Amino acid sequence: MQHCCPPDGREVDRAGEAVLFKALSDPHRLAIVAMLSAAADEICVCNFTSELPLNQPTVSHHLRILREAALVTCERRGTWVYYRLSSDAGARIASAVSSILSEAIAA
Amino acid sequence: MQHCCPPDGREVDRAGEAVLFKALSDPHRLAIVAMLSAAADEICVCNFTSELPLNQPTVSHHLRILREAALVTCERRGTWVYYRLSSDAGARIASAVSSILSEAIAA
DNA sequence: CGCTAATATCGACCTATGTCGATGCAGCAT
């Protein structure tokens, strides 16, 4: 039986990158990240709750996913909790993309 | 009632970017994209089927999702179907990332 | 100490998704 093209076996685990992209695969989480990036500063949870068409538990849920993906960090100050983009968020995303596309995107 | 930080309302639809990231949120699909990118050429479906720990229908399912995200294109040649990365795949991913992070990543 | 406010967690619900076996379909060969 003939073949179509020469195979080349590599067994790489893309789970890490997948978790990153999965964290970015929801429109509301993207909105959160975009707000944080645009603000270039920390944002209080109550701001997300008031600006997103979601109830407070749902906002908290999305923030947790972003937290567990290490894309954001939070800090409690008094009654409020403030979130900010992780300092290496952009670098980790760019690294994941270039790891998949095997091309250097970040400078 | 006092407030924590000044709000700024924007109602942007991140659904398009979310679809892109969702297509990239599975390890096996990442493996497919990585194989295609590394090959820098078209790859026959039978190659994915033989190199991934998935059955043929599952491979077909993942290829369809990548197709619908316009990340790959396919072309039937005889009995075999060959997939390749869309020419603008990298650009669209980079554009989605920078759209969210409001920073220029691509050169 | 109670009371209120801001977040997080829990439980339930429904939908989406990854996976596979079975089947369908297109293309080649005999």
Place this chain on the structure above:
DNA sequence: ATGCTGCATCGACATAGGTCGATATTAGCG
């Protein structure tokens, strides 16, 4: 035509994920 091969689609299943109401937790206040 018959059969075979590569791939897509379908149906079913189990699990994951988004959403919300209810409840818990933490912090400030009187």
